[in-house]
Amino acid sequence: MSDFLDVIRERGFVHQITDETALKAAFQAGPVTGYIGFDATADSLHVGHLVQIMLLRWLAKTGNRPVVLMGGGTTKIGDPSGRDETRLILTEERIEENKAGIRRAFTNFLDFGDVPGTAIMLDNDEWLAPLGYIPFLREVGRHFSVNRMLSMDSVKMRLDRDQPLTFIEFNYMLLQSYDFVELRRRHGVTLQMGGSDQWGNIVMGTDLVRRMDQKDAFGITAPLITTASGAKMGKTAAGAVWLNAERVSPYDYWQFWRNAEDADVGKFLALFTDMPMDEVRRLAALEGSEINEAKKILATEATSLLHGRAAAEEAAETARLAFEQGAAADTLPAITAALPAILADLLVSAGLAASKGEARRLVAQNGIRLNDEVVSDAQRAVTAEDLRDGSAKLSAGRKKHVLVRES
Secondary structure, eight states: OTHHHHHHHHHTOOSEESSHHHHHHHHHHSOOEEEEEEEOSSSSOBGGGHHHHHHHHHHHHTTOEEEEEEETTGGGTOOOTTOSSOOOOOOHHHHHHHHHHHHGGGTTTOOBSSSTTOBEEEETHHHHTTOOHHHHHHHTGGGOOHHHHHHSHHHHHHHHTTOOOOHHHHTHHHHHHHHHHHHHHHHOOOEEEEEGGGHHHHHHHHHHHHHHHOOOOEEEEEOOOBOTTSOBTTEETTEEOBSSTTTSOHHHHHHHHHTOOGGGHHHHHHHHSOOOHHHHHHHHTOOTTHHHHHHHHHHHHHHHHHHOHHHHHHHHHHHHHHHTSOHHHHHSOEEEEOSSEEHHHHHHHTTSOSSHHHHHHHHHTTOEEETTEEOOOTTOEEOGGGOBTTBEEEEETTTEEEEEEEO
16 A cells, blocks of 8 residues: 555656655555545646646555545635636636536546545535635634745745735635545545645645644645646647547547657656556657657557547557558648758748748647647748658648658
8 A cells, every 4th residue: 555655756746745754654554545626717627637637546546545626615716826816706607517527537537436446526615615704714714824824835926926816815725724624524535635836735734634633634746747848738839738528639639649749758658647667768768760659659548548548549540540651641732841941931832821921820820730739930940850750741720731751
């Protein structure tokens, strides 16, 4: 039962741990129940949530009990963590719709049931909605120091930037901390996990459990994941990479992982697949054209976890037909060009834009894709590294495609 901490540390999930020695002892004593909360601010989670989902998956795979906590109650308040401005207040009807969409993301990652190794899904609206505000402040609020709350990064950032922080948002950390108390009492939850921006809220929660119930409580945060070029994980020129298929198709999701930077392949295989670390290290060590094979494996394995093996293999096969067998060449026009070449010039040469000015406008409107990835810079150099098995695919909109080969 102590495997969990070893696994997540080796795979790159650990940023901070509260009282690691005591937490190790808790794992060695028997199965640990841990939770992560997900507020219902949209009708789908996105790739930025995958680290948290995978933490829950590994908790289950090592014989422990994961709890998915839907933030039906806290969504009504709005978490100020990582925000420069106040979140929009959502209607209860919209929150319910969002919760229904979010639940679908967990279907293939976790098994839900009543035995160790299976997950349970709860909603904090169950205990937050009935709270009387004055009794809540008397029972819970007295354990919080305003001085300490003001020192939290989520609060300091807004105050330092002269951005308004509403009193309702200021209450968020009380409610999230109280979630931990209720989960400890109702379901024996002793561990809360989250992203590094949640460290302050998590520490507050562990403290509240000890103050109110004199029970052990622990926290783990994962690092903020960025790409090798420094971009925020899960963000593309076209926006967030959503997990629900109606927002991002399995094929486009596969392509997102296939387009990973070379330097990210090992990190992403460790974080976002179940592959053994020996194999992860072998694939990460590949160089040159061989790293493309590792990217295909990453894409297929990551897509399998979310959409199922059949959808992942179908996406891989579609890509294989387009770029390996030359099936695309039967239906798509092709040009040859000396590489490197400026994207805007290639768009004109390929007939996808009438002029460089039009090419720049199409790029500015997120209308141009290179190998199915939106391009944000018309002056981007297209190089031999962009070729996949001899071709790169340029697309204008959804229907115009041209293959580019090196002359």
